[in-house]
Amino acid sequence: MKVHVNNIKVYAYHGCLDEEGIIGSEYRVDAVVDVKNKLSHQNDDLDQTVDYSLVTQIVVEEMAIRSKLIETVAAKIIKRILNECTHSKHVSITVTKINPPIEGDVETVSVTLSSTDI
Structure with missing residues (x-):
């Protein structure tokens, strides 16, 4: 079973440019967490699955810590979810930067990282 947030x-x-550290940018984050307990849907018990409010809290907290690369942020989010969500066994995170400060008409850039990558 997978939990999607x-x-x-x-x-x-986030970003390599000094101005990104001052101005900032909008981001979207998607998380997919594989749940260890394949039968958690039968238990109707939050303690037997991944709490998506905790996943959201981890994402928000890690996104608040500046990094040059969104890859770095994704890796930190994955590590925390695996450590703090005891029923998680595999995590995939996509971090999307809206309107990145690069030449051309680019709406978004994103990176997807999974726990098998780190």
């Missing part, structure tokens, strides 16, 4: 919207200050 999609389109977590945050404003953060």
Whole structure:
């Protein structure tokens, strides 16, 4: 079973450019967490599954810590989810930067990282 937490919207200050640390940007984060207990849907017990409010809290807290690369932020989010969500066994995170400060008409850039990558 997988728990999806999609389109977590945050404003953060990631990027290699100095101005990104001052101005910031809008981000969206998507999390997919594989649940260890395949039968958690039969128990109707939050303690037997992944709490998506905790996943959201971890994302918001980690996005608040400035990094140059969104890959770095994704890895930190994955590590925390695996450590704090005891029923998680595999995590995939997509971090999307809205309107990145690069040449051309680019709406978003994103990176997807999974726990098998780190």
